[in-house]
Amino acid sequence: MIYLYIIGVDMAQPRVFCLVLLTVALGAQALTPSHHLSLSDVERLKGLLSQPFTDLASAYYSIVGLSKLGAAVADENDACQFLKAQLDPMSVDSLFFAAEASQAIADCEMPVSNETRDILLAAVSEDSTVTQIFRAVSALSSLGLPLASQEVVAALVARIAKEDNVLAITTALQTATRLSQQAELGGILEEIEDLAARLDDLGGVYLQFEEGLEATALFVTAAYTLSDHADTEPPLKEDQVIQLVNSVFSKKSWDSRSEAFSVACAAAALSSNRFHVPVIVSTQGPATVSHSQPILHLLVTDILSNPLASANLLVESAQAVASKSVVLSQAPFSLRDGIFELNFMASQPASGYYQFTVAVTGDSRLVANQVELKVKVSTEVAVTNMDLSVVDKDQSIGTKTSRVDYPFKAKGSFTADSHQNFAMNFQLVDANTGVELTPHQTFVRFHNQKTGQEVVFVAEPDSKNLYKFELDTAERKSEFDSMSGTYVLHLIVGDATLENPILWNVADVVLKFLDEEAPAAIQSKTLYMPKPDIQHLFREPEKKPPTVVSNTFTALVLSPFLLLLILWFKLGANISNFSLSPSSVLFHVGHACMLGLMYVYWTHLNMFQTLKYLAIIGSLTFLAGNRMLAQKAVKRIAAEQSSRLAKYRSLR
Amino acid sequence: MSNSVISVISRFLEEYTTKTSNKLKVVDAYLFYILLTGALQFLYCLLVGTFPFNSFLAGFISCVGAFILGVCLRIQINPDNKGDFLSISQERAFADFLLAHTVLHLVVINFIG
Numbered sequence: 001m002i003y004l005y006i007i008g009v010d011m012a013q014p015r016v017f018c019l020v021l022l023t024v025a026l027g028a029q030a031l032t033p034s035h036h037l038s039l040s041d042v043e044r045l046k047g048l049l050s051q052p053f054t055d056l057a058s059a060y061y062s063i064v065g066l067s068k069l070g071a072a073v074a075d076e077n078d079a080c081q082f083l084k085a086q087l088d089p090m091s092v093d094s095l096f097f098a099a100e101a102s103q104a105i106a107d108c109e110m111p112v113s114n115e116t117r118d119i120l121l122a123a124v125s126e127d128s129t130v131t132q133i134f135r136a137v138s139a140l141s142s143l144g145l146p147l148a149s150q151e152v153v154a155a156l157v158a159r160i161a162k163e164d165n166v167l168a169i170t171t172a173l174q175t176a177t178r179l180s181q182q183a184e185l186g187g188i189l190e191e192i193e194d195l196a197a198r199l200d201d202l203g204g205v206y207l208q209f210e211e212g213l214e215a216t217a218l219f220v221t222a223a224y225t226l227s228d229h230a231d232t233e234p235p236l237k238e239d240q241v242i243q244l245v246n247s248v249f250s251k252k253s254w255d256s257r258s259e260a261f262s263v264a265c266a267a268a269a270l271s272s273n274r275f276h277v278p279v280i281v282s283t284q285g286p287a288t289v290s291h292s293q294p295i296l297h298l299l300v301t302d303i304l305s306n307p308l309a310s311a312n313l314l315v316e317s318a319q320a321v322a323s324k325s326v327v328l329s330q331a332p333f334s335l336r337d338g339i340f341e342l343n344f345m346a347s348q349p350a351s352g353y354y355q356f357t358v359a360v361t362g363d364s365r366l367v368a369n370q371v372e373l374k375v376k377v378s379t380e381v382a383v384t385n386m387d388l389s390v391v392d393k394d395q396s397i398g399t400k401t402s403r404v405d406y407p408f409k410a411k412g413s414f415t416a417d418s419h420q421n422f423a424m425n426f427q428l429v430d431a432n433t434g435v436e437l438t439p440h441q442t443f444v445r446f447h448n449q450k451t452g453q454e455v456v457f458v459a460e461p462d463s464k465n466l467y468k469f470e471l472d473t474a475e476r477k478s479e480f481d482s483m484s485g486t487y488v489l490h491l492i493v494g495d496a497t498l499e500n501p502i503l504w505n506v507a508d509v510v511l512k513f514l515d516e517e518a519p520a521a522i523q524s525k526t527l528y529m530p531k532p533d534i535q536h537l538f539r540e541p542e543k544k545p546p547t548v549v550s551n552t553f554t555a556l557v558l559s560p561f562l563l564l565l566i567l568w569f570k571l572g573a574n575i576s577n578f579s580l581s582p583s584s585v586l587f588h589v590g591h592a593c594m595l596g597l598m599y600v601y602w603t604h605l606n607m608f609q610t611l612k613y614l615a616i617i618g619s620l621t622f623l624a625g626n627r628m629l630a631q632k633a634v635k636r637i638a639a640e641q642s643s644r645l646a647k648y649r650s651l652r
Numbered sequence: 653m654s655n656s657v658i659s660v661i662s663r664f665l666e667e668y669t670t671k672t673s674n675k676l677k678v679v680d681a682y683l684f685y686i687l688l689t690g691a692l693q694f695l696y697c698l699l700v701g702t703f704p705f706n707s708f709l710a711g712f713i714s715c716v717g718a719f720i721l722g723v724c725l726r727i728q729i730n731p732d733n734k735g736d737f738l739s740i741s742q743e744r745a746f747a748d749f750l751l752a753h754t755v756l757h758l759v760v761i762n763f764i765g
Binding site: 550553561568573601607610618629632633 | 674677678681682684685688693696700703741743744746747750754757758761762764
C-alpha cells in the first residue's frame with residue numbers, strides 16, 4: 001500500500017501530497033471486512049427468527065431480534081396476546097421477556113401491579129446474579145417503573161467482582177445502558193476495555209471470545225449501546241472492530257434462536273451507532289469492464305447490506321498489475337440509483353488486470369473505508385498478417401508465402417517434406433485499439449483426420465511482438481510418430497482478458513516423413529494396454545555332479561572300513577573276552593539301538609522326538625554299561641593283582 | 653638330509669611295532685581308519701565341489717570329532733600316562749568316549765540334512 005502513496009507523491013500535486021500524509025497519519029489499513037451479512041443472509045436470519053415461538057424466551061428473541069433488523073413478527077396482535085397469556089407476574093425472567101418483547105410491538109402493554117414492582121426492585125441487590133439484576137432493571141425500565149440507578153451501579157460493581165466471566169460482565173454492560181445518564185457509569189465503562197483485552201486474536205483476521213459467537217456478538221452489542229448511551233467512544237481500535245465484524249458475521253447459519261438474536265443485535269449496533277460504522281464495498285457482478293460494458297458498478301453498504309445514505313466513493317489510484325503504471329488517480333464515482341458508477345474505459349486502459357484503491361468518504365464514523373479491488377479490463381483480439389510459407393532448408397528454392405485472412409481458410413494445401421520447413425507468421429492485436437497483444441495461450445494444432453493424431457505446439461512472440469512458428473519436419477518427426485499425411489492446422493488463441501477466444505482452421509498441411517512405420521495405423525500410445533504376462537521362475541536346483549562320480553566316491557569313502565577290519569584281524573583283536581552277562585548284552589543291545597535311532601533320526605524324526613527316545617534308550621544303556629564296565633574293572637584289577645602277586649612270588 | 657629323515661622314520665616304526673601294546677595298536681588302527689575317511693571326504697569336496705555343503709561339513713566334522721575322541725581315549729588308557737589320570741580308570745575313559753560319541757553323532761545327524 002505504501003508504494004502506491006509514493007507514486008501519488010511523484011505526481012507532484014500538493015493536494016495529493018496532503019491527502020497522502022493524512023491517510024498515512026490515519027494509519028493505512030490493510031484490513032477490510034471479509035464477512036458481512038448479504039441480503040440473502042439477512043433474509044435467512046429473519047427467517048430463523050420468524051419461526052413460531054413456544055415460550056416467552058423464544059418469543060422475546062424473535063420479536064426483539066426482528067425489530068432490530070427492521071422487520072416485524074407476522075401477527076403482532078397474536079404475539080401480544082401470547083405474551084400476556086404466558087406472563088408469570090411472580091418471575092423476574094418472565095417479566096423481563098414479556099416486558100422487552102412488548103416494547104418492540106406497538107400498542108402492547110403488559111399489566112403492571114405493585115407486587116410486580118416490588119419483586120423487580122427486590123431482585124436488584126448484591127445477592128442476585130448479574131443476569132437477574134439485568135433482567136429486573138430492563139423490565140423496570142420497559143414497564144416505565146422508577147428505579148434507583150446508583151443502587152444498581154453499586155450492585156453491579158459488587159457482582160462483577162464476584163462473577164468475573166465474560167458473559168456476566170457483558171450483561172453488566174447491558175444493564176448500564178438502561179440506567180440514567182447521570183449515574184456513575186465510569187467504572188462500568190472501563191470494563192469494556194478489560195473485556196476487549198480478553199478477546200482471542202485468530203490469525204489477525206478474527207477476534208472472538210473463547211466462549212463463542214454468542215458471547216462475542218453480545219459483547220459488541222453491549223459495548224456500542226453503552227458507548228452511545230454514555231456518549232464516549234468505545235476503546236476499540238479500527239482493526240479490532242473489523243476483526244470483530246469478521247468473527248460475528250462469518251457464521252451464516254445459526255444453531256439457535258438466541259444465537260440468531262445476538263447476531264441481529266450486533267448487526268444493528270454496528271450499523272447505527274455513533275462512533276464506528278464498518279463499511280462494505282463490493283462489486284455488482286464480476287469486476288470486469290470492456291468496450292461493450294465500460295462502466296464499473298460498486299455498492300457501498302453497511303454490514304446489514306443497507307446502502308449508506310451519505311457516502312462518496314473515490315478512486316484513489318488504479319494501477320496496472322503488469323506494468324505498474326498508474327492509469328487513474330483521484331477520480332470520483334457518480335451515484336445512480338444507489339449504485340456507484342465509473343466509466344473506466346474512458347481512461348483508455350490497455351487490457352489486463354488493474355489494482356484499484358477506493359476510499360469511502362462522507363461520514364467520520366466509517367471504519368475500513370479504504371478498499372483494494374482487482375478489476376479486469378477485457379478486450380477482443382484480432383489476428384492480422386497471417387503468412388504461411390514452406391521454406392526450403394538449404395534455401396535453394398524460393399519460399400512460397402500466402403496470406404490468409406481470418407476467418408477464412410487457405411485455398412491450397414501446403415506440402416512439406418524432410419527437406420523443408422513449414423513456417424507461420426502472424427500478429428495479434430487488440431481489435432479496439434490496435435495495440436499488440438501477447439495472450440497466454442497461442443497454440444498451433446495439427447490434427448490428422450485419418451489417424452486421430454493431434455500434435456500441439458506453442459507459437460512464441462519475438463521482441464517486436466510478432467508471432468513466429470516454424471515446423472522442422474525432420475526434427476519433429478517423433479512427435480508425429482512419422483505418420484505422413486494431411487494434417488488440419490488450427491490456430492488457438494485464448495486469455496482471461498479476451499472476450500473472443502479464437503479457434504481458426506487456417507489451412508491443410510501435408511507432411512511427408514521418412515521411415516514411415518506403415519503397419520501401425522493408429523499409433524496411440526500403448527500405455528494402458530495389458531502388459532505381457534510374467535511367468536514365475538522357480539529357483540532352479542543347483543547342478544549336481546553325475547551319479548557315477550557320487551557312487552564312486554561313496555565306495556571310496558567306505559573302503560577304509562575294510563582296511564580297519566583287516567588291520568584289527570592282523571593285530572589279533574578278538575571278542576573272546578565277551579562275557580554273556582545280562583548287563584553286557586543289554587549294554588550292547590542298547591548301544592546298537594542308539595545307533596539305529598541315529599539313522600531313524602536322519603530319515604524320519606526331528607530333534608525333540610530323538611531326544612526323547614535317546615533319553616530312554618540312553619539311560620538304559622548307561623545303567624547296563626556302568627554295570628558291565630564295573631564288572632570288567634573288578635576283573636581287571638583282580639587279574640593285575642594276581643599277576644603282581646605271581647611276579648612277587650617268583651622273585652622270592 | 654633325506655637320509656636322516658628316512659633313518660628317523662625307520663627307527664620310529666621299529667620302536668612302534670615293538671614297544672606299543674596291542675590294545676594301543678588296535679586304537680591306532682581305528683584312528684588311521686578315521687583319518688583316511690576324513691581325507692577321502694575332503695578330496696571329494698576339492699574335486700567335485702561343495703554342493704551339499706552341510707553334508708560335507710557334517711561328515712568332515714564327524715571324522716575330525718571321532719579322531720579327537722579316539723586320541724583322548726588312547727591317551728587315557730596308555731599305562732605310561734597313568735600318573736596323569738589317577739582318578740580315571742580305563743573303563744571310565746571308555747565310558748566317556750562312548751558318551752562323547754553319542755553327542756557327536758546327534759549333532760552330526762542333525763546337520764547332515
